[in-house]
Each structure stands twice: as structure tokens, then as C-alpha cells.
Amino acid sequence: MIILRKEWNACMLFFAVLSCSAQHNIQGIVLDQKSTPIVGATIVVKGLKKLGVTTDFEGQFVISVPEGSYTLETSYIGFKKSTKTITVSTADPVFLTIVLQEDIEELNSVTVRGKTENEKKRSTGYAINVIEAKELKNIPTDINQVIKSIPGINLREAGGLGSNFKLALNGLAGNQVRYFIDGIPMENFGSSLTLNNFPVNLIKSVEVYKGVVPVSLGSDALGGAINIITEGKKENYVDASYSIGSFNTHRTALNAQYSNAHKNYVKLISFFNYSDNDYLMRDVPLFDLELGNFLGNIDVNRFYDQYTSTMLSAEFGVFDKKYADQWYVRLTSAYNKNEYQHPDNNILRVLGEFNTEGNTILLSTVYEKEIDKLGIKLSGLVGNVKEINDDTSTRKYNWAGDFIERDPSDGLGELGVARSLFRLTDQLINSQANAKYTITDAHSLEGNYTFNYLRRKGKDDINPVNFSFREPSTLSKNIFGVSYTLKSIRYKYDISFFAKQYLFSGKQKNANTEEVTTVDFSDTGYGGVLALNPLSYLTIKASYEKSYRIPESYELLGDGLFILPNFELTPEESDNINIGGRLNTSFSFFSLVYSANVFYRKSIDFIRLKRPEGVFSEYDNITNVTSKGIESGVKASFNNKIEAQFNITYQDIIDKDRLDEGVENAAFDSRVPNIPYFFWNTRMGSKFFKNRLSIYWNYSFTESFFLKTENNGNPLDKNDIPVQHVHGIDIDYNWKQGRYNLSASVTNLTDALVFDNFRIQKPGRALYLKFRYFLQ
Numbered sequence: 102m103i104i105l106r107k108e109w110n111a112c113m114l115f116f117a118v119l120s121c122s123a124q125h126n127i128q129g130i131v132l133d134q135k136s137t138p139i140v141g142a143t144i145v146v147k148g149l150k151k152l153g154v155t156t157d158f159e160g161q162f163v164i165s166v167p168e169g170s171y172t173l174e175t176s177y178i179g180f181k182k183s184t185k186t187i188t189v190s191t192a193d194p195v196f197l198t199i200v201l202q203e204d205i206e207e208l209n210s211v212t213v214r215g216k217t218e219n220e221k222k223r224s225t226g227y228a229i230n231v232i233e234a235k236e237l238k239n240i241p242t243d244i245n246q247v248i249k250s251i252p253g254i255n256l257r258e259a260g261g262l263g264s265n266f267k268l269a270l271n272g273l274a275g276n277q278v279r280y281f282i283d284g285i286p287m288e289n290f291g292s293s294l295t296l297n298n299f300p301v302n303l304i305k306s307v308e309v310y311k312g313v314v315p316v317s318l319g320s321d322a323l324g325g326a327i328n329i330i331t332e333g334k335k336e337n338y339v340d341a342s343y344s345i346g347s348f349n350t351h352r353t354a355l356n357a358q359y360s361n362a363h364k365n366y367v368k369l370i371s372f373f374n375y376s377d378n379d380y381l382m383r384d385v386p387l388f389d390l391e392l393g394n395f396l397g398n399i400d401v402n403r404f405y406d407q408y409t410s411t412m413l414s415a416e417f418g419v420f421d422k423k424y425a426d427q428w429y430v431r432l433t434s435a436y437n438k439n440e441y442q443h444p445d446n447n448i449l450r451v452l453g454e455f456n457t458e459g460n461t462i463l464l465s466t467v468y469e470k471e472i473d474k475l476g477i478k479l480s481g482l483v484g485n486v487k488e489i490n491d492d493t494s495t496r497k498y499n500w501a502g503d504f505i506e507r508d509p510s511d512g513l514g515e516l517g518v519a520r521s522l523f524r525l526t527d528q529l530i531n532s533q534a535n536a537k538y539t540i541t542d543a544h545s546l547e548g549n550y551t552f553n554y555l556r557r558k559g560k561d562d563i564n565p566v567n568f569s570f571r572e573p574s575t576l577s578k579n580i581f582g583v584s585y586t587l588k589s590i591r592y593k594y595d596i597s598f599f600a601k602q603y604l605f606s607g608k609q610k611n612a613n614t615e616e617v618t619t620v621d622f623s624d625t626g627y628g629g630v631l632a633l634n635p636l637s638y639l640t641i642k643a644s645y646e647k648s649y650r651i652p653e654s655y656e657l658l659g660d661g662l663f664i665l666p667n668f669e670l671t672p673e674e675s676d677n678i679n680i681g682g683r684l685n686t687s688f689s690f691f692s693l694v695y696s697a698n699v700f701y702r703k704s705i706d707f708i709r710l711k712r713p714e715g716v717f718s719e720y721d722n723i724t725n726v727t728s729k730g731i732e733s734g735v736k737a738s739f740n741n742k743i744e745a746q747f748n749i750t751y752q753d754i755i756d757k758d759r760l761d762e763g764v765e766n767a768a769f770d771s772r773v774p775n776i777p778y779f780f781w782n783t784r785m786g787s788k789f790f791k792n793r794l795s796i797y798w799n800y801s802f803t804e805s806f807f808l809k810t811e812n813n814g815n816p817l818d819k820n821d822i823p824v825q826h827v828h829g830i831d832i833d834y835n836w837k838q839g840r841y842n843l844s845a846s847v848t849n850l851t852d853a854l855v856f857d858n859f860r861i862q863k864p865g866r867a868l869y870l871k872f873r874y875f876l877q
Contacts, residue, residue, distance in 0.1 A: 108247035110394055112277065113841050118716060123229075123537075125164055125165065125167070125168065125189050125190075125195075125550075126161070126163050126164070126195075127163070127164045127165075127166060127167060127171075127173070127187065127189065127195045127197065127308070128161075128163050128195065128196050128197070128837075128838050129144075129161070129162055129195075129197030129198060129199055129863075130156075130161050130162075130197075130198055130791060131144070131156050131160050131161075131162070131175060131177070131199045131200075131201065132158050132160060132198065132199070132200050132201070132505070133180070133200070133203070134200065134203065135199055135777070136794070137160075137690070137740060137741060138156070138160025138161070138741055139156060139160050139177055139180075139201060139535070140156060140157070140160060140473065141155050141156060141177065141670060142155065142156045142160070142162075142175055142177040142179065143155050143175065144156070144162050144164065144173055144174070144175050144199075144200070144317075145171060145174050145176075146164060146166065146172070147171070147172040147173070148171070148172065149165070149173055150342045150683075152164070153167070154259075156745065159619070161792075161838050161839065162838075163838050163877075165471070165565065166189055167189075168189055168190055169188070169189060170186065170187070170188045171186070171187055171188075171189065172184060172186045173185050173186075173187065173197075173199075174183070175199050175201065175580070176450040177201060179203065179204060180201035180203055180204055181201065181203070181204045181701075181874050182704060183199055183200075183201055183202075183203045185197065185199065186597070187255050187347050191387055194282070196577065196631065197688075203312075206507040209331070213370065213376055213479060214752070219231045219233060220685075220720070221587045222308065222638075223633065223641075223683060224632060224640050224683070225595055225597075225630065225632050226241055226594070226596070226597065226630030226631045226632035226642045226643060226644050227310055227312075227313055227315060227322060227328060227630055227642075227644055227663050228310070228311040228312055228313065228596060228642065228644055228679040228681060228698050228700070229294060229308060229309065229310050229311070230251045230252070230308075230309045230311075230696075231305045231306055231308050231309075232247060232248070232251070232306060232309070233305075233306045233309070234247070234301055234302070234304050234305060234306055234307070236840075236874075237301050238301060238302035238340070238717075238870070238873065239302070239833045239842045239844045239871065240300055240301065240831055240833070240844060240846060241250070241302055241346065241352065241836070241846050241869040241870070241871035242298075242300075242846070243296065243297050243298065243301060244296045244299045244300075244301055244304065244307065244329065245266060245268070245296045245297045246301075247301055247307065248268070248296070248307060248309065248327065249268075249782075250746075250748060250782055250813070251309055251536065251734070251748065252260065252272060252479055252696070252698070252732035252733060252748040252749065252750050253268070253271050253311055253698065253700070253732040253750050253752075254268065254270055254309070254548045254733045254750075255268075255269045255750070255776075255777055255780060256268050256269075257269070257274075257553075257621065257857050257858045258297075258627075258857050258858070258863065259445040259857065259858055259861055260377035260378060260403075260406065260436070260442070260861065260863070260864075261348060261376060261408070261863075261864050262348075262374060262376040262378060262408050263297065263298070263376065263408030263409075263410060263437065263439055264296070264297075264378075264408075264439075264445075266295075266296075266297055266446050267858065268327075269298075269324075269729065270309075270312075271311055271312060271324060271325070271700045271702060271728055271732075271752065271756040272322045272324075272702060272726070272773075272776070273312075273323055273324025273325070273675070273702060273704065273728065274324070274776075276653050276656075277322065277323035277324040277650050277673065278322060278323075278324050278325050278326065278327065278328075279314070279318070279320045279321070279322040279325075279327070280296065280326070280327050280328075280329070281318060281320075281326060281327070281329065282328075282329045282331070282724065282812075282834075282837060283326040283328075283329070283330060283331055283467070284317070284318060284328060284467075284478070284480070284533075285465060285467070285480055285482060285531070285533070286318075286319070286320065286531060286533075288529075288531065288553055289457045289484075289526070289527055289555055289654060290461055290463070290484070290486065290529075290870065291435070291438040291460075291461040291486035291487075291488060292437055292439070292453065292457065292459035292488065293410055293436055293460065293461050293875045294412065294433075294435045294463075294555040296327070296329075298372065298374060298410045298435075298437070299329070299344065299368065299372065299730060300352060300354040300698055300871060301358050302333070302340055302354055302356065302374055303340075303354055303370055304329055304330060304331055304332075304341055305330045305332045305333070306326070306330045306333055306564050307329055307330070308325045308326075308328040308330065309325065309327050309336045310322075310325050310327075310328075310677050310732065311324075311679060311698070311700065312324065312325055312644065312648075312677035312678070312700060312702065313447075313628055313630060313644040313645065313646040313648075313649070313677055313679060314553075314646070315584070315599075316547055316548075316549045316582035316583065316584040316599045316601065317535055317537075317547065317549055318549075319533050319535070319549045319551030319580050319582060320433070320551075320552070320580070321505045321578070321580060321601075321603055321648075321649055321650050321651045321672075322648065322650065322674050322847075323648050323650035323674075323675050323704070324650075324675070324677075324702070327740035331370070332339040332356065332358065332368075333358055334358075334360065334366055334418060334420045334427060334429070334836065335366070335420060335421075335632040336358060336366075336877060337358060337359055337360055338356075338357065338875070338876060338877040339355075339356075339357045339874065339876045340354075340356040340357065340874075340875050341353075341354070341355045341356075341357070341871065341873070341874045341875075342353070342871055342873040342874070343620070343871070343872055344550050344590075344869055344870060344871035344872075345869070345872065346846075346868055346869030347382065347864075347866075347867035347868055347869065347871055348376050348377050348378055348379050348380050348864065349375075349376060349377040349379070349567075350375070350376040350377075350629060350635075350867075350869065351373075351374070351375045351376070352372070352374050352375075352715065353372065353373045353814070354370045354371070354372040354373075354375070355369065355370070355372075355434070356368075356369075356370050356793075357369050358688045360420070364419055364420050364421050364422060365417075365418070365652050366417075366418055366419070366429075367416065367417050367744065368413055368414075368415070368416040368417075368418075369413075369414070369416075369417075370412075370413075370414040370416075370587065371411075371412060371414065372410075372411065372412050373407070373410070373411045374408070374409065374410045374854070374871070375407075375409050375711070376408050376529075376836065377406070377407055377409065377631055378408060378442075378864075379402045379403050379406065380402065380403060380864040380865055380867075381400060381402055381865055382400070382401055382402070382403055382500070382862055383400050383854060383862065384398045384400065385399060385400075385401060385448055385490065385500045386448075386449065386500070387399050387499055387500050387501055388499055389499075390497055390498075390499055390503060390504070390505045391505065393715050396424070396521065397500075399500060401500050401501065401503065402824070404440040404442070404444050404453075405440050405441075405442050405452065405453050405454070405470070405498075406439075406440055406441070407440045407672070408437070408438070408439050408440070408649075409436075409437060409438045410435070410436065410437035410438075410672065410782040411435065411544075412433065413433070413434050413435075413436040414431060414432065414434075415432050415434040416429050416430070416432075417429060417430050418430065419571070420751050423467065423663075424470070425468060425470050426469045426470050426471055426514060427467070427468070427469040427600070428467070428469070428817075429466065429467055429469045429727075430437070430464070430465070430466045431463075431464070431465045431466070431467075431775070432462075432463070432464050433461070433462070433463040433464075433465070434453065434461070435459075435460070435461045435462075436458075436459065436460050436461075437459045437494075437714070438456060438457070438459075439458075439460045440455075440456045441455045441456065441457070444516070445858065445859070445861070446859045446861075447859060448862075450516075451499050451500050452494055452498060452515050452516070453494065453498035453502075453504055453515070453650070454490050454491075454493075454494035454496060455491065455492050455494065455514075455515045455516055457488065457490050457491070458484070458487075458488070458489040458491070459487070459488050459489075460486070460488075461484065461485070461487075462484060462485045462486075462488045463483075463484040464482070464483050464484070464558070464572060465481065466480065466481050466482075466682070466709070467479070467480045467483040467614060468480070469545070469586075471614075472766045473539070474538055474539040475536065475537070475538050475539075475540075476536070476537040476539075477534075477535070477536050478534075478535040478536075479533070479534050479535075480531075480532065480533045480577045481532045481533075481800070482529065482530070482531040482532070483528075483529065483530055484527075484528070484529035484530075484531075485526070485527070485528055485529070486526075486527040486528070487524065487525065487526050488524070488525045488755065489523070489524050489525075490521065490522075492514035492515055492516050492517050492520060492521045492522070492523055492525045492662075493520050493521070493522050493524075493563055494513065494514065494515045494520075495507050495509050495513075495520070496515070496876075497515075498515075499757045512760055517662060517663065518565065519563075519566075519567070520563050520566045521561055521563050521564045521567065521662060522561065522562040522563045523559065523560070523562075523564075523569075523661050523662055523840075524559060524560050524561075525557060525558075525559045525570065525660075525661060526557070526558050526559070527555055527556070527557050527654075527746050528555070528557075529553075529554070530552070530553070530554040531551075531552065531553050531554075532551070532552045533547070533549070533551045534550045535547070535548070535549045535550075536548050536549075542588070543587060543588050543589070544585075544586070544587060544588075545585075545586045545587075545588075546583070546584070546585055547583070547584045547586070548583045548584075549579075549580075549581070549582040549583075550580070550581055551575070551579070551580045551582075552577075552578070552579055552580075552583075553576075553578040554575070554576070554577050554578075555575065555577075555654055556573050556574075556575050557570055557574045557575075557576075557654060557658060558570050558571075558572075558573045559571065559661045561661070567661065567663035567839045568611065568612040568613040569659065569662075570658075570661050571612035572609075572610040572612045573610075573869050574607070574608065574609040574610070574620040574658050575607065575608050576605075576606075576607040576654055576658075577605070577606050577840075578603070578604070578651055578655065579603075579604040579605075580602070580603055580604075581601065581602040582599060582600070582601045582602075583599065583600055584597055584599035584600075585597065585598050585599075586600065591630075592849075593632075593633070593634055593635075594631070594633050594634065595631070595632040595634075595771045596629070596630070596631050597629060598627075598628075598629045599623070599627065599629065600625065600626070600627040601626040601627070601650060602623065602624075602625050602626075602679060603623060603624045603625070603626065603634070603649055603672070604623045605620070605621070605622055605651050605672075606619070606620065606621045606622070607620045607621075607657055607658075607668070608620075609620065609658055609666060609668070611772060617621050618666075618668045619668075620657070620668045620670075622671065622672065624674075625651045625673055626645070626646065626647045626648050627647050628645050628646030628647060629644070629645055630643070630645075631643045631644070633719075634676065638684060638685050638686040639683070639684050639686075640682060640683045640684065641681075641682045641699075642680070642681050642683070643677065643679065643680050643681075644677075644679045645676070645677065645678050646676075646677045647674075647675075647676055648675050648676075648677055649673065649674055649675075650672060650673040650675075651669075651672050652672065652673075652708060652720070654672045656670060656708055656720040657670055657720075659719070663717060663718065664717075664718060664720070665717055665719040666681060666709070667716070667719045667720055667721060669721070670708060670720060670721065670722060671704075671706055671722055673704065673706050673707055673708055673722075673768065674704065674705050675702050675703065675704035675705075676701075676702070676703045676704075677700075677701075677702050678700065678701040678702075679698055679700050680698070680699045681696065681697050681698030681699060682697060683695070683696045683784075684696070685766060690740045691737070691738070691739055691740075692737070692738045693735070693736070693737050693738075694735070694736045695733075695734070695735045695736075696733065696734050696735075696738075697731070697733040697734075698733070698753075699730075699731050699761030700729065700730055700731075700732070701727075701728070701729045702705055702726075702727065702728040702729070703727050704726045704727070704728070705725045705726065706722040706725070707722065707723070707724035707725065707726055708720050708721070708722055709723060709724050710719070711723075718804055720821070721728075722757065723758065723761065724760050725756075725757040726754060726755065726756060726757060726760055727753075727754075727755045727772060728752060728753070728754045728755075728759055729752070729753050730750065730752030730753060731750075731751055732748070732749065732750040732751075732752075733748070733771070734747065734748040734749075735747050736745065740786055741788075741792075742786075742788045742792070742831045743786075743787045743788075744785070744786055744788075744797075744830065745783070745784070745785040745786075745789070746783065746784050746785075746861075747781070747782075747783045748781060748782055748783075749781035750777075750779070750780055750781065751778065751779050753772065753778060754770075754772060754773045754776055754778065754780055755771065755772060755773070756768045756769060756770070756771060756773050756810075757770070765766070767810065768810035769810075771810060771811050772806075772807070772811060773829035774806070774807045774808060774809050774810050774811065775806070775807075775808055775809075775822075775858065775859060777803050777806050777822075778804065778806055779803075779804040780801070780802060780804065781801070781802050782801040782802070783799070783800050784798070784799050784800075785795055785797065785798050786798060786812060787829070791836055793834060793836060794832075794834045795831075795833045795834075796831070796832050797830070797831040797832075798828070798830055798831075798832070799828065799829035799830070799831065800827070800828050800829075801825075801826075801827045801828070802817060802824075802825070802826055802827075803819050803822075804824060805822060805823050805824045806822055807822075807823060808821055808822055808859065808860055809820050821858055822856045823856070825853065825855050825856065826851070826853060827848075827849055827853060827855055828849070828850040828851055828853075829846065829847060829848045829849065829850055830845075830846065830847045830850055831844065831845075831846045832844060832845045832846075836876070839875060840874065840876055841872075841873075841874060842871075842872070842873040842874075842875065843871070843872055843873075844870070844871045844873070845868065845869070845870050845871075846868070846869045847866065847867070847868050847869075848864075848866070848867045848869070849864065849865055849867060850866060851866070852865045852866040853865075
């Protein structure tokens with residue numbers, strides 16, 4: 102008791118000392134004479150060195166000071182300075198509304214304002230969209246759902262949370278689009294680190310490059326690239342959230358960072374996702390388990406589709422040091438488990454026990470330094486990725502949830518011809534070196550080298566005759582890139598030319614036959630981008646790239662179960678062309694951003710999965726495709742309170758193969774099936790009560806499209822995926838200057854019957870609630 106009393110007294114003394122030096126918040130908003138929030142106004146506490154802040158996108162600010170009297174000076178270009186004297190005490194919190202008066206003399210002078218980093222990227226010749234996540238962080242959604250609102254992007258999912266997805270950019274999809282986190286390739290990261298796992302409040306922005314990818318990313322992308330940008334290194338913040346919703350869905354996320362005066366920082370990022378995914382399936386076929394007789398269609402909830410994923414990432418680093426502008430080490434661990442109600446391409450095969458697990462551990466480091474006119478960025482990554490496919494069940498299920506026990510002696514699994522518990526282990530190495538030399542303000546050179554290495558080993562604990570990957574297989578990829586950029590000093594034009602060299606090698610040894618198979622090839626890509634700025638608010642763009650995409654590990658090596666290896670594969674090749682423009686202008690109360698892009702893709706040697714022979718299949722080069730279309734987007738804002746955006750895409754993706762596996766191709770010169778060709782979406786809403794409450798309506802439209810090729814048979818009798826209308830509502834309320842945030846989202850508001858890949862049903866109406874705490 103004496104020890105406890107001493108500890109209690111010590112705690113009381115600690116809190117007493119802490120309260121004496123407690124900080125108190127001065128909160129407020131800066132407005133102009135028309136009550137419009139002013140973004141970027143500076144508030145300085147006079148007499149206290151280095152104590153000042155700028156207003157956020159809603160004109161709001163928070164300053165922490167001890168008790169006492171202070172003089173605040175507020176300033177902004179084009180307005181007269183405002184000075185206020187206030188007293189801060191423990192009893193009286195301070196809330197200020199500061200109204201700035203226009204400075205007529207300064208408004209009559211010429212003011213040149215620099216562009217933000219994201220605006221500079223949008224003004225280049227690349228067909229790029231940059232989404233800033235600030236306005237979306239309160240919504241209970243993931244990165245995928247944010248990206249799919251961009252013109253030209255179509256996201257196809259096989260079900261609910263955690264289901265496999267296929268993202269298409271201007272008709273090129275899957276691995277033809279590459280993914281990055283802070284410029285580091287997410288190649289072979291495994292199933293536990295994909296975009297549908299990341300809650301949106303873990304990121305700062307998303308960059309989407311269409312068709313043409315800059316040298317700095319060091320990628321063999323065929324159709325484009327998506328780069329996820331995390332928060333900066335100099336801020337202190339805590340961003341924590343929890344959401345709960347339909348189908349027993351729970352999602353938590355934590356993004357926190359601490360940096361000190363010694364310019365060291367530590368960052369923690371984590372998330373946890375869970376869902377039963379037990380949404381209603383309408384009109385699904387029910388079969389007798391003994392004889393296979395069709396018993397009719399029923400409406401039933403999914404009973405075996407749980408999904409769990411979690412990730413923890415810790416980052417330690419320094420910034421603004423003599424030896425480094427930035428240098429950090431990041432350790433990431435991720436895990437997921439996914440139950441499969443049915444295969445991704447049909448609902449006739451009902452599963453009740455087949456599942457997969459993924460476990461990824463990554464250690465990475467990034468170093469950046471500018472030395473006079475030379476900028477250097479170096480990165481390295483090592484990782485271990487484990488994937489488990491569990492097909493050990495002896496049961497057979499139907500949609501009613503009934504099952505029968507099969508004879509264990511038949512050896513059959515739920516999916517395969519033999520029961521299997523197959524484990525794959527990948528060892529990864531990735532390194533990247535990028536250097537940019539600014540010769541003059543108008544001329545610069547950039548070079549990049551990227552190296553990727555994969556070593557894969559496998560083991561089947563159940564099936565003794567599965568020899569896949571018992572001997573390790575290896576793949577090695579090297580990409581060299583160089584670019585030259587010419588810029589007008591007056592920002593009238595921006596021209597870049599680049600070239601890329603791809604080198605690839607692989608080796609696989611058959612543990613049964615001792616046969617060693619190797620592959621080696623190289624290709625050269627090139628391209629250029631052009632941006633013209635005839636007016637300060639108008640950019641005209643054009644870009645071209647001869648691009649290549651090297652086959653993925655499972656395309657070359659197989660998956661050890663149902664996909665056979667094929668070392669005869671060659672890289673996919675595409676000519677990518679974009680022509681478009683962007684208009685960004687604003688008036689007193691009104692701002693408008695409009696963009697349009699015409700694209701053309703001529704692609705050959707597409708890699709596709711062949712028709713299965715029994716349960717086995719393999720990838721081969723067979724499909725030649727031409728994609729062309731137009732996409733456009735507009736975003737308007739009135740008085741920073743009413744917003745509306747609209748995106749639309751029309752694309753023709755045409756099969757140009759005259760022969761298909763040696764016979765005449767009936768689909769020649771027709772649209773590739775199972776891919777939407779016309780879709781659009783809109784988001785409209787308004788903010789109330791000094792931007793504390795926002796209400797938005799979302800709507801997406803997808804025109805009907807054929808499930809199989811339109812040339813075979815009578816189109817009137819063919820299966821199609823019907824027209825789809827999907828509505829949603831987002832409501833968000835924040836208080837204490839955005840520290841506390843509560844939101845509600847309703848997806849598929851009208852409970853419409855919505856389909857996706859291969860006419861797989863997606864969830865009906867769902868409600869999600871999210872609480873987010875943010876302190877900076």
C-alpha cells in the first residue's frame with residue numbers, strides 16, 4: 102500500500118506540473134467580406150518567435166499557447182492585415198472569426214502565385230489525374246472506390262470486401278496497370294497488400310498515369326500506373342478511425358506521426374478489415390447434391406465469404422539533414438484470410454470450405470538528397486510473401502448451405518482434381534536509383550534504374566504428386582530509363598523525350614524430371630510528352646509511348662495448382678497515344694476545372710488465360726486488341742459550399758485476332774466481351790454550418806454489355822450484363838475544427854440488382870458509419 106501511495110502521489114505531481122504548463126487552443130476561421138473562407142491566410146502570434154499557422158482548405162486554424170494575453174496578426178495577399186488582442190485562460194476557450202478587408206492598392210498590382218506540386222503535375226504533358234484525399238478521409242471507403250470515380254477507369258470486383266478485383270485503364274487492365282506506394286513498386290507484394298485493403302484516410306493523394314508512365318517510376322506498365330502518396334515527414338498528427346456497417350463489416354485505421362526539433366520522425370500506419378459479406382444473392386440456381394437435378398432458383402444469403410485483413414507499418418527516418426533531405430526505414434507486416442463462396446467467374450460451383458491466406462513482411466528504405474543541381478533518390482526493399490491455398494474439404498455444397506460428404510478415397514477437392522494444402526513462399530528484392538540533373542532552368546536530364554528479383558518455392562502438404570516449385574524458380578527484371586526535358590522559362594511549353602530498356606531472365610527446375618527451363622528477352626521502349634500553355638489557366642497535352650509489359654510470375658511459372666507454366670510467353674506490347682487538355686479557372690464565387698482526353702491503344706501479344714483443359718489452363722500470347730475512346734471530367738464549386746463533378750467515358754475495345762488457337766476467330770473485329778464500353782458517374786453536394794456539415798449524392802451509370810462475344814448467334818438471345826444505375830449518399834459532420842468527424846454512407850441506395858465480372862452479383866443496399874479522430 103505504501104508503494105501504491107507513492108506511485109499515486111508521483112502521478113498527481115506529474116499531472117499538476119503538466120497542468121501548469123498546459124497548452125490551450127485558439128481556434129478560428131478567416132473570411133473575406135463576403136463570408137468566403139480564405140485558404141492559406143497566415144496567423145502569427147506577435148512576440149513569440151516561430152509561432153504561427155496558415156488556414157486550411159476551409160479557412161480554419163488552430164494555435165496552441167499557454168495562458169496569457171497575446172496579439173494575433175492575420176495577413177493574406179490582396180487583403181489588409183488584421184490585428185487582434187486576446188486573453189487565454191483555463192476557463193474561457195477562445196473562438197475567433199477574423200474578417201479581412203480587401204486592399205485595393207495591392208489588388209491593382211500584379212501578383213504571381215506559384216502552383217502547388219499537384220497542379221504542376223497536372224500541367225505536364227502526361228495524361229494524369231491527381232486525387233487529393235483531404236475531402237474524402239471521413240468517408241468509410243477504400244482507395245479502390247476513390248480511384249474508380251476517375252474518367253477512363255473501370256473497376257470490376259468479384260464480390261464484397263476483400264474480393265478479387267480487376268482495374269482497367271482505358272481498356273488495359275489487371276497487371277497491365279502497375280501500382281506504387283511513394284514511388285516504390287508494389288510488385289509481388291501478395292494478396293494482403295492490395296488497394297481494396299487500404300482505408301482512404303491512410304493516404305495523402307493518388308496519382309493516376311494513363312498510358313504513358315514517366316521514367317522516374319521505373320515501370321514496365323502497359324496501360325498506366327497508380328502511385329499512392331502517404332503523408333509528409335515533417336508534421337505531427339494522429340489520424341484514427343473506426344467504421345461499422347452492413348454484412349457485419351468492421352474497419353479500423355491508425356495513421357500517426359511524431360517529428361521533433363532534431364528533424365527525426367517516427368510514423369505508424371495500420372489497418373484492420375473484417376466482413377461476413379453475407380449479402381443476399383437473388384435468383385441463384387439450387388441443385389440436388391446426390392443426383393445433380395435442378396430444383397429451381399432461390400434467394401439466399403451468402404454463407405461462406407468471410408474476409409479478414411490487417412497491416413502494421415512502422416517507419417523511422419530523418420529529414421532536412423546535411424547528409425540527407427530525407428532518409429527512412431520502413432517495416433511492414435500484413436496478413437489476410439479469404440473464404441470463397443464460389444469461383445470468381447461463375448456462381449454454379451458453390452464452395453463451403455475453400456480458402457486462401459496471405460502473409461507479407463517487407464523491409465524497405467528510401468534516401469533522397471539534392472546536391473546543387475543534382476537530385477538523387479535511392480530505394481531498396483527485401484520481402485517474404487507466403488500464400489496458402491486450402492482445398493482439403495471432402496464436402497460438396499449447394500446454395501441452400503446443404504452439403505454431403507464425398508468418399509474420402511476419391512481424393513477430390515472442392516475445386517481441384519486432388520485435395521491440396523499448397524504453400525507458396527516468395528523472396529523479393531527490389532532496388533531503384535533515380536537521378537535528375539537540372540542543367541539550366543529550361544533543360545534537365547533524368548535517369549532511372551530499377552531491379553526486381555523473385556525466388557519462389559512451394560510445397561503441398563496433402564498432395565504427394567504435386568511437384569510444383571519443390572525446386573526454387575527465379576525471375577529477374579532490369580529496367581533502365583533516361584529522359585530529357587525542355588521547359589519554357591515563361592511556362593508556355595514543356596517537352597520531354599524518354600527511352601526505356603527492359604531486360605528479363607527466368608529459370609525453373611522440374612523437381613520430378615530434373616529438367617531446367619530458362620527464358621531471356623529484352624525490349625526497348627520510347628516516347629515523349631508535350632504540354633502547351635497558351636493561357637495561364639489552359640493546358641493542351643499530347644503523349645506517346647511504345648510500352649512493354651513483362652509477364653508476371655504466375656503467368657510464366659504457373660500457380661502450382663490449376664495454372665501450368667509457359668516459358669514461351671513474350672512481353673505484351675502497345676502503342677499508347679493521348680491527346681487532351683485541362684482548363685482550370687475561377688471567378689469571385691465560382692471555380693471550374695475541366696479536362697478531356699482522347700486515347701488510342703494498339704496492343705499486340707496480349708497475355709490471356711487459355712480455355713481450360715479439364716481443371717488446368719495456362720497463359721499464352723494470342724489476343725491483339727485496339728482500344729480507342731474519349732473521356733472527360735468537370736468539377737465546379739460555388740462559393741466553396743456547393744460542389745458538383747461529372748466524369749464520362751466511352752471506349753471501343755476491339756478484338757483484332759483473325760485466328761483463335763489456330764481456327765477462325767468468330768469474334769474478329771467485334772468488341773471484347775465482358776468489358777463495359779460506356780459509363781459515367783457524378784457527385785454533387787453542399788456544405789453547411791461553416792463547412793461543418795456536408796451532404797453528397799453519388800450516382801454511377803453503366804450501359805449494358807455482352808457477357809460473351811457479340812458476333813456469335815443472335816444478339817437478342819445473348820446473355821448480357823444489363824444497364825446499371827447505382828446511387829449513394831455520404832453525410833459528414835465535424836466539430837472542434839475537424840478534430841472529431843462522424844459520417845454515414847449508404848451505398849446502392851435503391852437496392853438495385855448490380856452485377857460485375859462474369860455477371861457476378863454485387864452487394865445490395867448497405868449502410869456504413871465511421872468515426873474519425875484527427876489531431877495535428
